[in-house]
Each structure stands twice: as structure tokens, then as C-alpha cells.
Amino acid sequence: MSHDTIARWQFAITTVYHFLFVPLTIGLSLLVAVMQTAWNRTGNIEWLRLTRFWGKLMLINFAMGVVTGIVQEFQFGMNWSDYSRFVGDVFGAPLAMEALIAFFLESTFLGLWIFGWDRLSRNVHLATIWLASLGTVISAYFILAANSWMQHPVGYRINPDTGHAQLTSIWAVLTNPTQLVTFPHVLAASLLTGGAVVVGLSCWHLRRGHQVELHRRAVHLGLVVCAVASVAVMISGHFQGQVMTRQQPMKMASAEALWDTERGAGLSLFAYGDVSHGENKIDIKVPYLLSFMATNTFSGTVRGVNDLQAAEIARYGPGDYTPVMGVTFWNFRAMMGLGAVYFGLALLGLLRMRGGHLPGGRYLLLAFIGASALPYLANTAGWIFTEMGRQPWVVFGLLRTSDAVSPGVSTAAVIATLAGFTVIYGSLAAVALQLFLRHGRHEIPTLNPNVTIGGRSRPGDALPSLAY
Amino acid sequence: MLEEFWFVLVAVLWVGFFVLEGFDFGVAALLPVVGGSDETDRRAVLGTIGPVWDANEVWLLTAGGAMFAAFPEWYASLFSGMYLALFLVLFSLIIRGVSLEYRGKATTAAGRAWCDRGIVIGGVLPALLFGVAFANMVRGLEMTPDHNVTSGFLDLLNPYALLGGVTMLLLCVLHGSVFLALKTRGAVRDRARLVTRSLAVPTLVAFAALVVWTVTIRGGIASAAVAATALLALGAAVLAWFGERDGLAFAGTAGAIALLVASWFAALFPDVLPARGTPGNSLTISAAASGAYTLTVMTWVAVLFTPVVLGYQAWSYWVFRRRLVGADLAGSHETG
Numbered sequence: 001m002s003h004d005t006i007a008r009w010q011f012a013i014t015t016v017y018h019f020l021f022v023p024l025t026i027g028l029s030l031l032v033a034v035m036q037t038a039w040n041r042t043g044n045i046e047w048l049r050l051t052r053f054w055g056k057l058m059l060i061n062f063a064m065g066v067v068t069g070i071v072q073e074f075q076f077g078m079n080w081s082d083y084s085r086f087v088g089d090v091f092g093a094p095l096a097m098e099a100l101i102a103f104f105l106e107s108t109f110l111g112l113w114i115f116g117w118d119r120l121s122r123n124v125h126l127a128t129i130w131l132a133s134l135g136t137v138i139s140a141y142f143i144l145a146a147n148s149w150m151q152h153p154v155g156y157r158i159n160p161d162t163g164h165a166q167l168t169s170i171w172a173v174l175t176n177p178t179q180l181v182t183f184p185h186v187l188a189a190s191l192l193t194g195g196a197v198v199v200g201l202s203c204w205h206l207r208r209g210h211q212v213e214l215h216r217r218a219v220h221l222g223l224v225v226c227a228v229a230s231v232a233v234m235i236s237g238h239f240q241g242q243v244m245t246r247q248q249p250m251k252m253a254s255a256e257a258l259w260d261t262e263r264g265a266g267l268s269l270f271a272y273g274d275v276s277h278g279e280n281k282i283d284i285k286v287p288y289l290l291s292f293m294a295t296n297t298f299s300g301t302v303r304g305v306n307d308l309q310a311a312e313i314a315r316y317g318p319g320d321y322t323p324v325m326g327v328t329f330w331n332f333r334a335m336m337g338l339g340a341v342y343f344g345l346a347l348l349g350l351l352r353m354r355g356g357h358l359p360g361g362r363y364l365l366l367a368f369i370g371a372s373a374l375p376y377l378a379n380t381a382g383w384i385f386t387e388m389g390r391q392p393w394v395v396f397g398l399l400r401t402s403d404a405v406s407p408g409v410s411t412a413a414v415i416a417t418l419a420g421f422t423v424i425y426g427s428l429a430a431v432a433l434q435l436f437l438r439h440g441r442h443e444i445p446t447l448n449p450n451v452t453i454g455g456r457s458r459p460g461d462a463l464p465s466l467a468y
Numbered sequence: 469m470l471e472e473f474w475f476v477l478v479a480v481l482w483v484g485f486f487v488l489e490g491f492d493f494g495v496a497a498l499l500p501v502v503g504g505s506d507e508t509d510r511r512a513v514l515g516t517i518g519p520v521w522d523a524n525e526v527w528l529l530t531a532g533g534a535m536f537a538a539f540p541e542w543y544a545s546l547f548s549g550m551y552l553a554l555f556l557v558l559f560s561l562i563i564r565g566v567s568l569e570y571r572g573k574a575t576t577a578a579g580r581a582w583c584d585r586g587i588v589i590g591g592v593l594p595a596l597l598f599g600v601a602f603a604n605m606v607r608g609l610e611m612t613p614d615h616n617v618t619s620g621f622l623d624l625l626n627p628y629a630l631l632g633g634v635t636m637l638l639l640c641v642l643h644g645s646v647f648l649a650l651k652t653r654g655a656v657r658d659r660a661r662l663v664t665r666s667l668a669v670p671t672l673v674a675f676a677a678l679v680v681w682t683v684t685i686r687g688g689i690a691s692a693a694v695a696a697t698a699l700l701a702l703g704a705a706v707l708a709w710f711g712e713r714d715g716l717a718f719a720g721t722a723g724a725i726a727l728l729v730a731s732w733f734a735a736l737f738p739d740v741l742p743a744r745g746t747p748g749n750s751l752t753i754s755a756a757a758s759g760a761y762t763l764t765v766m767t768w769v770a771v772l773f774t775p776v777v778l779g780y781q782a783w784s785y786w787v788f789r790r791r792l793v794g795a796d797l798a799g800s801h802e803t804g
Binding site for chain 1: 518523528530532534536538543546549551554558559562566570573617769781784787788
């Protein structure tokens with residue numbers, strides 16, 4: 001394998017892995033904040049019990065997001081130094097803003113939340129979890145703005161002396177049309193992930209008859225979040241499709257294995273074809289649906305891969321501008337399909353819960369437990385699709401991925417760190433999952449309703465610690 | 469002008485990182501020594517950094533982000549150039565973060581013991597490696613004219629850099645023991661003070677040697693003056709120890725670390741990465757910097773948000789200002 005292939009694998013592994021933890025951090029910190037707010041408002045101690053239970057699980061996940069996030073900040077310089085030199089003037093700004101504005105916020109206030117139960121007043125303590133949650137959302141905004149610039153560069157010029165991109169408008173970068181549709185999509189997907197995990201674990205308890213009243217409460221909150229979030233995912237995704245069709249038509253065509261330009265194009269459900277000849281042998285389609293997704297009209301024209309390949313050769317010179325079709329096509333389907341399945345499940349669960357019932361019987365509860373994996377698969381598929389669909393570019397139209405690697409780093413060194421990261425990430429996945437499940441299986445402890453929380457408590461009254 | 473301002477700002481961010489994470493590294497490295505074998509004592513030791521270490525680590529991420537935004541060539545050359553060393557840093561920081569966060573959630577004594585090992589490794593290794601890396605940055609790396617580093621990993625292990633690593637490790641451990649004395653009472657504090665006493669002389673010697681060597685490598689009146697002040701700060705910390713002035717001692721070690729890092733940046737100026745052997749290939753501040761527009765934008769962001777960040781981070785230290793106690797005093801309710 002060549003140097004840049006190994007570097008690509010390393011980026012893919014570390015980034016996909018990082019994004020297993022990020023959506024749950026975003027989703028769950030918000031859900032925990034909602035639970036604690038419910039306790040604060042109603043005084044119902046059940047909400048406090050849920051806050052503490054889910055707060056601990058949130059922290060187990062949060063730690064993994066933090067430690068894998070450090071790698072994200074530095075690996076551009078390590079493996080992609082020519083990329084860093086080319087984009088740093090533009091791309092570095094949102095990254096630095098993310099650290100200064102978001103990372104400090106989430107880490108400082110999460111520290112205050114974990115250790116501050118008996119040091120802060122109730123309202124101030126509640127504010128700390130909301131500020132930490134806000135930090136995770138702001139962080140998502142900046143990093144997605146940076147990624148959106150790679151999908152659709154705006155607000156820059158090419159410096160004639162250095163040949164590197166140079167920022168001309170930070171406002172254009174932060175309000176990139178790609179960003180404005182991507183941010184709500186990722187945020188909603190994160191809430192869906194958080195909701196689905198709450199639903200899955202709580203259903204595991206319900207299925208065993210544990211603390212039914214308490215877990216039912218959590219399932220209901222989780223399902224409401226999932227239902228609303230999946231609608232938001234679909235709507236934002238629909239607008240993303242149109243932006244993508246305009247900005248990266250090749251990505252849209254490869255998402256659909258649409259070889260030839262069509263008016264009133266159908267949405268492919270299943271296709272099998274010959275990539276080297278640019279044709280499908282089997283293609284089962286829903287009529288007109290692709291045109292609707294891509295252009296918002298059923299008769300709109302969607303350009304095909306063969307036409308786009310010719311157009312890009314004319315524009316950028318000889319080369320292969322077609323992404324790996326099997327990857328883009330199937331990941332696009334996995335993302336949409338799994339998201340849609342969860343939307344259906346969430347609606348079904350909410351319907352079943354009306355009138356104080358459980359969200360389902362034995363089998364439906366089992367389905368909810370298994371379905372907590374669906375948002376993870378959909379998130380991963382979505383990122384693989386959008387990053388692979390941009391290839392051969394790392395910055396669309398400006399810089400090829402193969403020209404972005406570090407020329408001074410040896411292939412052996414990249415292999416060594418790839419092996420190192422894979423080993424440590426693999427072991428930590430096992431540790432984190434085991435810890436999550438071990439604590440997740442615990443009974444939620446009862447709390448003394450007279451427990452003093454907020455302000456100075458006397459030792460003995462204190463809550464069991466979430467701290468070390 | 470703006471470029472020099474950002475050079476100073478990057479230096480300030482690294483200073484903040486070393487001062488704050490310095491005691492996190494030191495406390496982590498000292499866990500078995502000051503924490504002893506008693507679980508309550510160990511918790512008291514870790515409790516001193518528990519609420520703050522993660523936000524302290526963000527200084528590293530902000531320093532890295534600021535280098536990326538303001539000096540992309542510096543970020544690219546340095547991090548690809550010290551590839552394997554940086555990997556080891558990331559590796560040890562991953563181990564540390566997970567060990568610190570999972571220790572209290574481990575359900576078995578064996579799990580806690582593994583976390584304790586990770587915490588010690590995560591305290592010792594980054595302090596050592598950052599010292600080696602910074603010393604090498606000041607000493608210079610072999611580079612091509614387009615600033616791709618050709619020095620290998622073993623080239624980083626030269627005597628000057630190793631002294632830099634050992635000194636940084638000693639300083640961080642000393643800083644940690646002084647911080648522990650400031651944040652605890654009773655037997656834990658007594659043990660921390662013993663550590664300070666036994667480390668004071670070796671640290672002073674290593675520090676003085678490093679300062680002299682730095683001046684001979686990249687002499688400059690400014691860096692020499694800053695380094696001399698650093699030595700004075702360290703001396704003051706040792707004197708404060710005799711008077712049991714914990715706050716003053718902490719200010720002394722913090723000042724020593726801050727001034728050491730500042731003297732390294734002063735020695736670098738006006739380069740950001742000197743080329744060893746071929747001075748013409750050195751990467752200068754102006755060659756590494758982003759355009760004026762980016763620097764102006766980032767200046768506004770820094771001016772608006774840094775005071776807010778400093779404000780709430782300082783407040784979090786105020787909230788957790790109480791001294792912690794180990795097993796010997798755990799029953800009493802006094803507040804410190």
C-alpha cells in the first residue's frame with residue numbers, strides 16, 4: 001500500500017472512531033441537562049435519580065470523546081502537512097476558535113458539574129451542565145464549518161506567491177451554505193443517537209422488569225427526542241441533497257450510481273453494475289424520487305457520472321474524478337435506510353406508550369435494545385459517504401488527497417502509528433463498552449428525599465460521588 | 469507587527485499549558501508516592517486536579533489550534549517533523565485521560581490499579597517528551613528548503629534535548645508536589661513537602677545547567693535574562709518551602725516553568741523553527757504566518773473570548789479552593 005493509502009486509513013479509523021463518541025456526548029449531555037432541569041422545576045426526585053444515572057454513563061462516553069479528540073487536533077500536521085500548509089490560513093481559524101470558545105466551556109463546566117454537587121447552589125449547578133452541553137454544540141458548529149469548507153471552499157483566494165489558500169471572509173466560511181445544512185443534520189443525528197441509547201438501555205431494564213416507573217420515564221423522554229430528531233434529520237438531509245447536487249454533483253451521482261444524466265430521475269433502491277463500463281446491470285428504482293431529493297421538483301435534471309467525469313476532465317485536466325461507487329452508493333443507502341427505520345420505531349413506541357403503557361412487548365423491547373446501534377451505523381455511513389464522495393479531492397476542486405500527505409514522514413512511521421492507534425483504540429473500546437454496560441446494568445439507587453444538594457452540605461448528607 | 473503579536477500569543481498559550489498541566493503531570497506522577505497505599509489518600513491526591521485537569525489540557529489544544537491558524541507552516545513542519553515523538557505524547561495523554569476519568573468508575577481493585585499505572589505513565593511521559601520536543605525545537609532540526617524536517621526520531625534524543633526532558637519532568641514533579649502541599653492538609657501534605665525537599669536541589673542543578681546550555685546554543689540577552697529570572701523564581705520557591713508559605717512556593721514553581729518556556733520562545737525569535745546545519749532553511753515568523761486578514765480575525769476572537777475563558781476558569785479554581793484531606797483527617801469537618 002502506498003504512503004497516502006495508509007495515511008487515509010489512519011485518518012478514517014481515528015476519525016470514524018472519534019465520531020462514535022461525539023454524537024452521544026452531544027445528545028446525552030443535552031438529555032441529562034433536560035433531566036436535571038425537570039428535577040429542578042418539579043422537585044420530583046425520580047428525575048434526579050435519572051440525572052445521576054445517565055450523567056455517569058455520559059461521563060464514561062465523554063472521556064473517550066476527549067482523548068480521541070486530542071488526536072484530531074494534531075493529526076493534520078502529523079500526516080497531512082501539505083494539506084495543513086495549503087489550508088491552514090483558512091481551516092486553522094475555526095479549529096482555533098473551537099478550542100478557545102467551545103473546548104474550554106465544555107471541559108471547565110463539566111468539571112464544575114461533576115465535582116460541584118455540594119459546592120454550588122442548585123441553579124448554578126444546573127447552569128453548569130447546560131453550559132457544558134452548549135460547549136459541545138458550539139464545538140460541532142466550528143468543526144463542521146471547517147469540514148464544510150473542504151466540501152465547498154468559500155471566502156478564500158489563492159495567494160499567488162505561495163499557491164496556498166488564504167482567508168478573505170470568515171463570515172463566508174462560518175455561513176457557508178454547506179455548513180448551514182450540515183450543522184442541523186449532524187446536531188439532529190446526535191440527538192437521535194443520544195435518544196436511541198437512552199431508549200435501548202432503558203428497554204433492557206423494562207424487559208427485565210427493573211424499576212419500571214423510572215425507566216419508562218426515561219424511555220418516553222428518549223422516544224420523544226428520537227421522533228423529533230429523526231424528522232429534523234430527514235428535513236435537513238433533504239436540503240443537504242439539493243446543496244450537494246449544486247456544489248458536488250459528482251457526489252450526488254455516485255450516491256445513486258446514476259451513470260447518465262436524467263430528467264425526472266428515479267431513486268435507486270438497489271443497483272449492481274459494471275463500474276469500468278459506467279453502467280448498471282440491475283437497478284430497481286422509485287420513479288422521480290431522486291429528482292425530488294436533488295432538485296425539489298419531480299421533473300428536475302440530475303447529472304450522471306459519465307457526463308460529470310467528462311466535464312471535470314475538461315475543467316481540471318486528465319484524471320479519475322469518480323469516487324468509489326460501491327462505497328458511496330451503499331453508505332448513502334445505509335445512512336438513509338437506518339435513519340428511516342429508527343423514525344418508524346420511535347413513532348411506534350410513542351403510540352404504544354399512550355395511556356401509561358410500556359413502549360412494547362417482549363419483542364418490540366428487544367427491537368429497541370438492538371436498534372440503539374442504528375444511529376451509530378447511520379452516522380458512520382453518513383461520514384464515510386460524504387468524505388469518500390468528495391474524492392479524489394481533499395478540498396473540493398482545489399487540492400487532491402494524494403497531494404496532501406506529509407512528504408517528510410516515512411511509510412514505515414505511518415504504519416507504526418496506524419498500528420499503535422488501532423491497538424490502543426481497540427483496547428479502549430473494549431474497556432469503555434464494558435464500563436458503560438456494567439454501570440448501565442446497575443439498579444438506579446434510591447436517594448434520600450431530604451438529601452441536601454446545593455450550597456454547603458454537611459458530610460453524610462452528600463450524594464454518592466460522581467467524582468474520583 | 470501582528471505576526472510578532474501572534475508569536476507572543478502562541479508562547480503565552482504554551483506557557484499557560486506548561487504552568488497548568490505541569491502540576492497535573494506532577495500530581496499524576498506522584499500518585500503512588502504522596503498517595504501512598506491508602507485509598508482515601510490517593511483520592512485526596514487525585515481530587516486536587518480532578519475538577520480542573522481537563523480544562524488545563526485545553527490549553528494544549530488551543531496552543532495547537534492557534535499555531536495551525538496563525539502559523540500553518542510551523543504547525544505542519546513541527547508536527548510532521550516530530551512525528552513519532554508526538555505520537556508518543558498523544559498515546560500517553562490518551563492513557564492519562566481515560567485512567568483519570570475511569571478510576572472512580574472502576575468496580576474492582578484491579579481496575580483501579582490499572583488506572584493508577586496509566587495515571588503515573590500519563591504524568592511522567594508527557595512532561596518528559598514535551599521537554600525533549602521543546603528543547604529540540606530551540607536547538608533546531610535538519611530541514612529541506614521547503615521546511616520538511618529530515619531529522620529522524622533518534623536525532624531528537626541528543627544530550628541537550630534529554631536534559632530538557634529531564635529538567636521539565638523534574639520541574640513538573642516539583643510543581644506538582646508544591647501544588648499538593650497547597651491543596652491538602654495532614655499526612656498527604658506532609659508527604660508532598662518531603663518530596664519537594666528531596667527534589668529541590670536536583671531540580672535546581674538540572675535547571676541551571678539547562679539555562680546555561682540554552683544560552684550557549686542560541687545566545688541572546690533577552691532569553692538569558694528571562695532564564696536567569698526563572699532561576700530566581702525557582703530559588704524563591706525553595707525558600708518559601710522553608711517558611712511553609714504554600715501559595716508563595718506555588719507561585720515560585722509556576723514562575724520558573726513559565727519563564728523557562730518564555731526563555732525558549734525568546735531564544736527562538738525571530739525563527740519559529742531553526743534549521744540545523746543550514747541556517748538559510750530556517751522557518752521564520754513571517755514565512756510561517758497566515759495572512760493579515762486571518763491574524764486580524766483571530767486577534768478579535770482572542771481579545772473577545774480570552775478574558776471570558778480566564779474568568780470562568782479562575783472561578784472554577786475558586787469553587788474548588790478548599791484543601792482536601794486524606795485518611796488521617798477524613799473524619800473531621802474543618803474547612804481549610
